[in-house]
Amino acid sequence: MALDIIIVAIAAIYLMMVLAIGVWGIRQTETTADFLISGKRFAGWAIAFSAFASIMSGFGFIGGPGLFYAGGYAFLWIAIVAPLAFPISWFVLGKKMRLLAEVRDILTIPDAVYARYNSETVRVLTAVSVLLGIISYLAVQLKAMGFVLGEILGTTQLTAVLIATAVIAVYTIGGGMIAGVMTDAIQGGVMVVGSILVFFIALDYGGGLTRMSQEIAVNDPSFAGAFGSFPVMLTLCWYFLFTIGNSGQPHMAHKLYMVRDVKLLKWGAPIAALSYFAASLMMLGIGISVRAGVETGALSSLSNPDSAAPFFLTEFVPPVLAGIVFAAALGAIMSTSDAFINIGAANLARDIPIGLGFEYNSDRQELWSHRAGSAIIIIGSLLIAYYAEILVGLLGIVGWALFATALVPLLGIGLNWEGATKEGAIASVSMGLAANLGLAIGQQFFNFTLPNSIVIGAFTLVLSTIVLIGVSFVTSSDARETITSDIRKVVSV
Amino acid sequence: MGIKLNDNQIMGTAFVVLIVMLGAMLMGGQTGQVLFSYSIIAFFGLYVLIGTHSQAKNKNGSPFLKLTGGLVLLLGIVFAALWYFHFQNPTYTDPVYWFGVPRATAVLVYGLWMPPAIYMMFAYPYLFSRYIWDDDEAAEFRSMERRETPSVAGGDD
Numbered sequence: 001m002a003l004d005i006i007i008v009a010i011a012a013i014y015l016m017m018v019l020a021i022g023v024w025g026i027r028q029t030e031t032t033a034d035f036l037i038s039g040k041r042f043a044g045w046a047i048a049f050s051a052f053a054s055i056m057s058g059f060g061f062i063g064g065p066g067l068f069y070a071g072g073y074a075f076l077w078i079a080i081v082a083p084l085a086f087p088i089s090w091f092v093l094g095k096k097m098r099l100l101a102e103v104r105d106i107l108t109i110p111d112a113v114y115a116r117y118n119s120e121t122v123r124v125l126t127a128v129s130v131l132l133g134i135i136s137y138l139a140v141q142l143k144a145m146g147f148v149l150g151e152i153l154g155t156t157q158l159t160a161v162l163i164a165t166a167v168i169a170v171y172t173i174g175g176g177m178i179a180g181v182m183t184d185a186i187q188g189g190v191m192v193v194g195s196i197l198v199f200f201i202a203l204d205y206g207g208g209l210t211r212m213s214q215e216i217a218v219n220d221p222s223f224a225g226a227f228g229s230f231p232v233m234l235t236l237c238w239y240f241l242f243t244i245g246n247s248g249q250p251h252m253a254h255k256l257y258m259v260r261d262v263k264l265l266k267w268g269a270p271i272a273a274l275s276y277f278a279a280s281l282m283m284l285g286i287g288i289s290v291r292a293g294v295e296t297g298a299l300s301s302l303s304n305p306d307s308a309a310p311f312f313l314t315e316f317v318p319p320v321l322a323g324i325v326f327a328a329a330l331g332a333i334m335s336t337s338d339a340f341i342n343i344g345a346a347n348l349a350r351d352i353p354i355g356l357g358f359e360y361n362s363d364r365q366e367l368w369s370h371r372a373g374s375a376i377i378i379i380g381s382l383l384i385a386y387y388a389e390i391l392v393g394l395l396g397i398v399g400w401a402l403f404a405t406a407l408v409p410l411l412g413i414g415l416n417w418e419g420a421t422k423e424g425a426i427a428s429v430s431m432g433l434a435a436n437l438g439l440a441i442g443q444q445f446f447n448f449t450l451p452n453s454i455v456i457g458a459f460t461l462v463l464s465t466i467v468l469i470g471v472s473f474v475t476s477s478d479a480r481e482t483i484t485s486d487i488r489k490v491v492s493v
Numbered sequence: 494m495g496i497k498l499n500d501n502q503i504m505g506t507a508f509v510v511l512i513v514m515l516g517a518m519l520m521g522g523q524t525g526q527v528l529f530s531y532s533i534i535a536f537f538g539l540y541v542l543i544g545t546h547s548q549a550k551n552k553n554g555s556p557f558l559k560l561t562g563g564l565v566l567l568l569g570i571v572f573a574a575l576w577y578f579h580f581q582n583p584t585y586t587d588p589v590y591w592f593g594v595p596r597a598t599a600v601l602v603y604g605l606w607m608p609p610a611i612y613m614m615f616a617y618p619y620l621f622s623r624y625i626w627d628d629d630e631a632a633e634f635r636s637m638e639r640r641e642t643p644s645v646a647g648g649d650d
Contacts, residue, residue: 073594073598076602080601083607083614084609084610086614087613087614087617088541090617091545091617093544103634209594210590212593213593221585221588222585224598225588225597225598226578232526233529240533244540262631266618266621269614269617270618273610273614274614277606277607413504416500416546416547452518452519458518462514466511469508473505486637489637493547493551493634
């Protein structure tokens with residue numbers, strides 16, 4: 001991509017702004033609670049915006065148009081789920097998660113799991129599952145960041161990723177979630193505005209939706225079909241996994257702790273859902289216009305589908321707007337990354353050590369352990385991204401599912417059903433972990449696939465939920481008696 | 494109107510739906526796809542019901558049953574239209590266009606994307622003050638004794 005000074009300048013201003021927020025966040029962060037859950041200080045709109053920005057990852061801004069380029073309207077089965085998934089998550093988890101943080105000193109997702117089941121085994125298994133998911137996601141996000149910033153600056157991807165990682169490191173290691181939520185809110189705003197403007201530019205460029213839909217169907221009519229060129233069962237699996245799985249994403253659920261007051265959750269669902277919808281429009285606009293251009297011969301075919309968005313932005317969008325949207329793409333990746341870094345650091349510095357019996361002497365010691373944990377997660381993910389691609393590929397197959405299979409049954413159901421037992425939780429999270437890893441290894445190394453194009457994550461989510469309910473029924477004799485009174489209150493309210 | 498199902502009955506129903514879902518996935522083909530889609534809808538409804546039944550029990554079940562019923566009905570109708578138009582022309586050769594896309598795709602873009610989401614996203618604030626969270630509950634939680642950190646409290650295994 002040719003270097004454009006305006007785009008470079010806007011990206012640089014954006015990175016400086018994020019850096020400034022990071023420095024501000026460092027001054028605000030005095031305790032572990034500040035670092036991990038922002039000291040529960042934010043308004044509902046900020047939390048909703050942050051939740052949306054975290055879920056809208058690099059996949060959305062870069063991978064979405066690429067997926068449309070590769071498979072037509074099939075990609076919508078991923079894009080359409082979040083506006084429905086956010087309100088479902090709010091109904092199922094919103095109040096419960098925030099109330100847990102009211103009655104217990106809860107700072108992480110495994111803390112919540114521990115509180116619900118009173119079991120260190122469940123806490124450690126959940127932390128391991130979340131940590132594996134984070135390693136894969138963060139490595140992919142860092143590579144995406146290198147791709148986007150490299151396109152903007154005209155540098156190698158490695159140089160670009162080192163620059164961007166340095167910025168993220170300052171604000172996540174220093175400012176924790178205070179800086180994270182503030183940057184997410186700004187990044188989310190940039191995403192929404194940029195996406196809407198580019199959507200209309202893309203429609204105008206392609207001559208309207210009807211014309212582009214007819215053009216993309218010239219060589220393969222199924223491209224314009226409801227399931228695109230992908231198997232029907234695969235797209236339905238996406239619809240199930242990404243809708244229900246939303247409430248099992250730690251970077252979403254974790255945000256629900258951070259709202260200042262339960263009452264402020266009220267407008268969170270529409271804010272998160274509508275923001276995601278607006279930010280998705282760009283995927284549709286760019287995906288369809290680039291594909292239509294290629295099908296009619298107006299554009300050369302792309303060697304890499306993920307180049308669809310950078311290509312369109314640099315060739316057909318005014319530089320100022322292109323710069324803003326590139327900043328939005330960086331924002332999408334950075335907002336997801338900062339959430340993962342924070343959660344991963346908590347896994348390393350709190351969930352696993354505490355689960356194994358370690359105790360901190362002071363809050364200050366724990367805070368600095370989390371900062372060290374953040375640095376380890378960043379460096380470790382960078383190394384994995386560039387030197388252990390096979391691990392990224394392996395975990396990437398089940399990244400979202402590693403979170404969902406553990407947390408949907410344990411929290412989505414467990415926080416709403418007194419009958420969920422510790423035994424059910426252990427069986428569910430163990431089975432989810434084993435099935436995800438086993439099937440991913442089978443696919444990666446032995447070309448094993450489930451029949452009918454079933455997505456592994458959807459399959460394991462169904463299995464782990466069945467196991468939680470089934471085992472809890474079998475072992476439910478004293479489940480309602482052993483649950484502590486404060487947690488019972490949260491579950492029953 | 495009170496909620497008729499207790500939480501174990503809801504969980505039992507969810508268990509059965511998930512088994513059906515698993516069977517539909519493995520069955521594949523047109524029948525499996527349609528059955529899978531409707532088991533997804535049923536589970537969405539049950540998941541919302543699971544998440545709201547304690548509030549329904551404590552306050553009033555009717556709004557939450559209507560909420561869930563509305564979601565299931567809406568998704569059920571949209572999927573019926575989707576399957577109808579899809580199976581009429583599964584290869585999408587010379588399709589009839591509605592609002593810029595083939596009919597089945599139009600159902601996806603205009604029917605499945607935002608209408609169910611808008612219904613649910615505005616139901617939350619609409620129900621919030623009267624049925625989800627009120628000042629009495631807030632006061633009750635504020636008065637509860639806060640427990641120590643999990644690291645200090647210790648576990649039972």
